Amino acid sequence: MDRSKVFEIRIRGDLACFTRPEFSVERVSYDVITPSAARAVLEAILWKPAIRWEVTRIWLLKPIRFTQFRRNEVNSRAATRTVAAAMQSGDSLGYFADEDRAQRNTIALRDVDYAVEAHFILTARKGPGDNVAKFEDMFARRLTNGQHHYQPYLGCREFPASVEPYTGSPLPLTESRPLGMMLHDVAYGSTNSAVFFPAILRQGEIVVPPWQAPAGGGTE
Numbered sequence: 001m002d003r004s005k006v007f008e009i010r011i012r013g014d015l016a017c018f019t020r021p022e023f024s025v026e027r028v029s030y031d032v033i034t035p036s037a038a039r040a041v042l043e044a045i046l047w048k049p050a051i052r053w054e055v056t057r058i059w060l061l062k063p064i065r066f067t068q069f070r071r072n073e074v075n076s077r078a079a080t081r082t083v084a085a086a087m088q089s090g091d092s093l094g095y096f097a098d099e100d101r102a103q104r105n106t107i108a109l110r111d112v113d114y115a116v117e118a119h120f121i122l123t124a125r126k127g128p129g130d131n132v133a134k135f136e137d138m139f140a141r142r143l144t145n146g147q148h149h150y151q152p153y154l155g156c157r158e159f160p161a162s163v164e165p166y167t168g169s170p171l172p173l174t175e176s177r178p179l180g181m182m183l184h185d186v187a188y189g190s191t192n193s194a195v196f197f198p199a200i201l202r203q204g205e206i207v208v209p210p211w212q213a214p215a216g217g218g219t220e
Contacts, residue, residue: 002122004132006056009116009143010166011041015067016154017108021183021194027071027106029155031064032201035208036185037155038116041163044152046139050126057117058206059172067110070103112154115166172204185211 011033018030018037035055042053085091120139122132142148143165152161182199186192197209 002132004051004119004121004136006117006119007139007143008166009042009118010061010114010164011038011116011152011154011161012061012113013154013159013161015108015110015159016112016156016161017106017159018155018183026104027108027156029066029108030182031109031179032060032199032206033058033112033114033116033154034183036183038114038118039185041116041152041154041161042118042120044148044150045142045163046135047149048130048135050122050130051120051135052123053118053120054211055116055118055208056210057208059115059117060175060201060204060206061113061115061170061172062111063173063175065110066107068105068107071106108159109154113170115172174203176200176202176204179206184208 016029016033017027018032018034019027020030035058038055038058039053042055120135122130143163146164148163151157152163153159154161177200179199179201181196184195184197186194195212199206
């Protein structure tokens with residue numbers, strides 16, 4: 001069998017920002033965690049080339065609350081080729097963040113608490129010794145012990161997440177309403193493309209459709 005058992009994980013934190021891509025300048029968060037952001041949290045606990053996480057359900061455990069503040073951000077990005085050339089030659093990039101800084105508004109979430117249902121599947125990159133039971137044990141042990149490859153975060157790296165097994169308490173909220181089109185994940189390939197789905201909150205639960213990457217794309 002190439003698919004793991006279902007895991008239920010609780011993810012919470014003081015601040016979160018799951019940025020909506022239609023806002024190019026200012027950061028405006030979706031109302032709840034996106035499947036791709038939840039996947040990133042799971043990968044912080046256990047990531048291997050041999051597995052791919054798939055999020056199937058998201059439960060809302062606390063009311064949706066927004067907060068607004070301003071953050072310092074830089075305007076430009078360093079090109080990978082430019083950085084690689086500077087590292088090879090030893091020359092300075094001549095970049096000064098103070099000269100490229102701008103204040104931007106952020107509409108984020110506060111006091112967030114979610115439960116996520118997910119499983120992983122084995123990918124074509126699995127090795128001869130890789131199997132589902134091996135990775136199930138690794139993930140369960142790391143989750144219980146609070147271990148991770150890097151600090152899990154809630155959309156932005158400055159918003160750390162607390163992650164633990166979900167035991168069924170607290171119960172999901174009873175709120176129901178449409179949330180509009182939500183980012184499912186990004187299909188990486190010769191051209192990267194975002195995949196969206198109509199998110200609906202029913203009695204505190206969002207059912208995430210199965211991942212179907214566009215032709216020529218994938219999340220690996």
